[in-house]
Structure formats: C-alpha cells, structure tokens
Amino acid sequence: MGNSMGNTVNNGFNLYFHPEITPSPLEEPTFDPLEGFDSGRKKRVMIATEEEMRSAKIPLEDRDYCAHLLLKFRDCRKANWPFAAKCHHEKHEYLDCQYDDFVIRMKEYERERRLRVKAAA
Amino acid sequence: MNPLIKALKPPSIWLKNNAILVTAVRNHWNKDYKPGPYPQTEEERLKAAAKYGLDPREYQPYPDDGQGSGDYPKLPLESMESRDPYYPWDNPELKRNFNEPLHAEYDLIREDRYDVSAKLRVPLWGMWAQFLGTMFGTYIIYRLLDNVKMFHSVIPKQYPNNGKTHYTFDSDE
Secondary structure, eight states, X not given: OOOSGGGHHHHXXXXXXXXXXXXXXXXXXXXXXXXXOTTOEEEOOOOSOHHHHHHTTOOGGGOSTTHHHHHHHHHHHHHHTTOGGGGHHHHHHHHHHHHHHHHHHHHHHHHHXXXXXXXXX | OOHHHHHHSOOHHHHHHOHHHHHHHXXXXXXXXXXXXXXXXXXXXXXHHHHTTOOTTTXXXXXXXXXXXXXXXXXXXOOGGGSOTTSOOSBTTTTBOTTOOOOTTHHHHSTXXXXXXXXXXXXXXXXXXXXHHHHHHHHHHHHHTTTOOOOOSXXXXXXXXXXXXXXXXXXXX
C-alpha cells in the first residue's frame, strides 16, 4: 500500500501512459472481491438506519458507513451546546472512522492495480 | 472687496475694447508666442534662425504643410528625461540653458511627462519575446499535461444500500 498524497502526480502519469494497469479513481473495482481470500472477508456493516439519517437531515454524501458516529457527534453537540468542545471524543471517533474508510478504499485501489498487473503479465 | 484691490483691478472697460489685452490676461497668451510666416527666401531663413538663436546651418523649419508651425525650428525630438543630468545647465531643474529654443512638443516631452527617447533596458522585441514566451510556454505546458490529472489512489467512496456488498480486509473467522 503506497501513501496517497505523495503519489498524486505520479498517478496522473501512470493513468495516462499505462491505462491498462492503472485503475481510474472514478471506476469501481472490476475483480471478484473475494478472490484470493481463502478465509473470507468481513462485510462492512451499516449501523445507522435510513430513518435515523433522514430525520437528522444528514447530507447524502455523509450517509456512509460512519454515519452512526456522525449522528452521535451531532447529538452530543446539540446536548452540550455551546460547550461543543466537550464532544472532542465523539468527533475523534468519527474522524478515525473516516480515516479507516479511506484506508480501505486505498487498499481496494492497490488490490485492483496489483490484480491488473498480474492479469496483464 | 477691499477698495485698494478694487482700484488695482483693470477696469472692465479696458478689456472690452482691447482684444490683445483680453487674450493676454484671460488665456495667458500673446501674439509674440506665435511663430512668424514660413521663410521663403534665404534672407528670411537667416532672420528666422537669428530670431530663435540658432546657427543658420542648424536651423530647419517644419514643412509648410498647413499645420501652422510657420518658421518654428524643427529641433531634435529629445525628451528632457534623456538629457544629461550632470551637465551644468543654466536651469538644472529644467535641464535647459538660457535662451535655448524649446521643442514644439515641449509640453509633452517635459521630464514630468512622456519620455519619447527612452533607452529601454530590454529592447521592444525582447519584451514581446518575454511576454509571448511566458504565455505560449504556459499554454504548451497546459496542453501537454491537460490529460494528466493527479488523483489520490483510492476507489470511489463506498456507500451502503446501493446494491453492492463492501468488504473490509479482515478475515471472516
């Protein structure tokens, strides 16, 4: 897994000169997600329900796998206002979740790229 | 008004009957500012040169093309800013000698106005080369790299409830 920020420029050149092995950031993975995982993979679980998110007016782009932590964070802010700094724990938990989500996406990208290299070889 | 000042003011009856005085007082102009007629004979030429304090060999009037320059001498177009500041001018602040004839465009080429004979540090073609080089150079780089967009090496964001199953990288056991 490479770092993300340091490769941004290189990614552009790779996508331009080697589009067959470089996945675009706009396309979904093409390989079977369970290929090569002999003991299976844990599924990602969505905890917040549609009704909860709708009633809390969570923006559509925030209705991801971390939405339950966002709900908690917003709830805490509302309960403690104006002392929103008391919710630092909830905020940190939510941002940690977003970080892990980003890492999963980076890993998926790298997996897709390596499988493409393997398929091309 | 102070009666003393009133007494010193020229009575308007003078101005009414004297066009020359009206022009001189109101427009700061008098007939002596006007150049004489274009010199036709050699004798007139010498006279005009003497009038402007020029050597007859240097004296050359503007062409008689209806612009009304008359016998005014055609002096080299050299702005005051380009003159030597260290020369001992009679009027150093104007860089001008006593009785020196003024250029016909003196109001334009004064030191506080436009420098017509400027010596450019970079020649004009050089300035164009710098400008166009920057513009086209930037455009060429833009066109070459237009299809090379940088991006983070991640797949699109995963959202639940779109008919797909997403996995972590942890083992299922």
